[in-house]
Amino acid sequence: MTTVSGRGTDQSARIYSEAQEVLVGGVNSPVRAMRSIGRDPIFIASATGAHLTDVDGNDYVDYLGTWGPAILGHSHPAVLDAIAATLPDGTSFGAPTEREVRFAQVVGAAVPSIEQLRMTSSGSEAVMGAIRVARAATGRDPIVKVEGGYHGALDGLLAQAGSGATTLGVPTSPGVPAGATAATRLVPFNDVLSAEAALDGAAAMIVEPVAGNMGVIPPADGYLQGLRAACDRTGALLIFDEVMTGFRVAPGGAQERYGVTPDLTCLGKVIGAGLPVGAFGGPRAVMSVLAPEGPTYQAGTLSGNPLATAAGLAALAELARPGTYERLEATGAALEAAIEDSGAPVVVNRVGSMLTPFFAPGPITDYASATRADTDAFGAFARALLERGVYPPPSQFEAWMVSLAHEEADLELTRRALAEAAA
Ligand code: KE4
Numbered sequence: 001m002t003t004v005s006g007r008g009t010d011q012s013a014r015i016y017s018e019a020q021e022v023l024v025g026g027v028n029s030p031v032r033a034m035r036s037i038g039r040d041p042i043f044i045a046s047a048t049g050a051h052l053t054d055v056d057g058n059d060y061v062d063y064l065g066t067w068g069p070a071i072l073g074h075s076h077p078a079v080l081d082a083i084a085a086t087l088p089d090g091t092s093f094g095a096p097t098e099r100e101v102r103f104a105q106v107v108g109a110a111v112p113s114i115e116q117l118r119m120t121s122s123g124s125e126a127v128m129g130a131i132r133v134a135r136a137a138t139g140r141d142p143i144v145k146v147e148g149g150y151h152g153a154l155d156g157l158l159a160q161a162g163s164g165a166t167t168l169g170v171p172t173s174p175g176v177p178a179g180a181t182a183a184t185r186l187v188p189f190n191d192v193l194s195a196e197a198a199l200d201g202a203a204a205m206i207v208e209p210v211a212g213n214m215g216v217i218p219p220a221d222g223y224l225q226g227l228r229a230a231c232d233r234t235g236a237l238l239i240f241d242e243v244m245t246g247f248r249v250a251p252g253g254a255q256e257r258y259g260v261t262p263d264l265t266c267l268g269k270v271i272g273a274g275l276p277v278g279a280f281g282g283p284r285a286v287m288s289v290l291a292p293e294g295p296t297y298q299a300g301t302l303s304g305n306p307l308a309t310a311a312g313l314a315a316l317a318e319l320a321r322p323g324t325y326e327r328l329e330a331t332g333a334a335l336e337a338a339i340e341d342s343g344a345p346v347v348v349n350r351v352g353s354m355l356t357p358f359f360a361p362g363p364i365t366d367y368a369s370a371t372r373a374d375t376d377a378f379g380a381f382a383r384a385l386l387e388r389g390v391y392p393p394p395s396q397f398e399a400w401m402v403s404l405a406h407e408e409a410d411l412e413l414t415r416r417a418l419a420e421a422a423a
Helices: 010-022 077-089 098-110 123-138 178-182 192-199 223-234 253-258 306-319 324-341 375-387 408-422
Strands: 044-048 051-054 059-062 116-120 143-146 184-187 204-207 237-241 264-268 278-282 347-351 354-358
Touching (some): 098 116, 098 278, 098 306, 116 123, 123 143, 123 204, 123 237, 123 264, 143 192, 178 184, 184 192, 192 223, 204 223, 223 237, 237 253, 253 264, 324 347, 324 354, 324 408, 375 408
Parallel strands (some): 204 237, 237 264
Antiparallel strands (some): 051 059, 116 278, 264 278, 347 354
């Protein structure tokens, strides 16, 4: 790959060939392999603010944001200082710490529906826990999910998942036993009637309140309210998977932005500031089914570990500063305008600081319309951006993320790269 800095990507290529010997596909998470945009992966050496630097020394304005966590920008001093200050005390005790209590209090203050929290080490684990709580609390098995919704790499929900979980259109991943997805019911996003029908006798519906894993798709007016009412009518629990939207689209996440209260919420990404964290929570009456209070088992060696909670607390404190979400909104709008002004033949969906340009005829309102996208065109666009020092998510079906660290100079460079890539 030629690059603006002219440094090429020889080091990445060298490391990639070694990586493929010992890491499947050379990566530890499939979408990083950049196969969706038709090129080899770029190995990153460091990240600061809105920028990534690869092992060849090429600099990129980063719109991946490590899939969401880097909302402050990378290597934020408050986060690094918190980790450095915690290190001398040890990295993990396997025992409770006061910091985890503070963490749960801070999350609960921002997200009032979370009366009690359980921390995990990933978003997938948080979703697993929430699903199990919903089934235990209702005594029912079926789970309703959205076609194109991605909630982590767990058997029961890898049914026509979004993100990198499947080449679009392939319903389930190999290795998932039919029994695991037998209790999973699929409905289109933004379709209350189909959800209501599927919810009859169900334990819960899990939904990304703003879809992020089929590209960004906002909830249609009244959709989330409709799901709330349908769950109330059928006795199913409403689970908001806010792993991506939590602390991203508003301080209280999508449930605050759209004014709809779920029964359970899953969190991740931002709350760990890039360290491994997930969490799920809700009313005490629902969460109390969990061991050790109740019989429903869930556990994790490193759940709530000192470094992750210290980093998370520091990040949440920074996000609580006045003006944060106004700035994120403004930067998101500036990127949206830059993409639209580039002349690229795209439809841009945006909610706050997360957006996706679709190479497809609009409007993009669900999985069916999203998968009409021309992924080859997206791939060519993304490759051209990378060569010009702009790093988009390496798939049409992911969310571009802006941070508090993106500045006018970054947008200026991005405008130029977008215009050339569009051409
Ligand atoms: P993790 O287990 O990857 O921490 O979280 C799973 C998950 C759950 N819910 C939502 C809404 C998510 O977006 C995710 C993870 N997102 C993907 C891509 N958007 C992470 C990237 C990857 O898998 O490498």
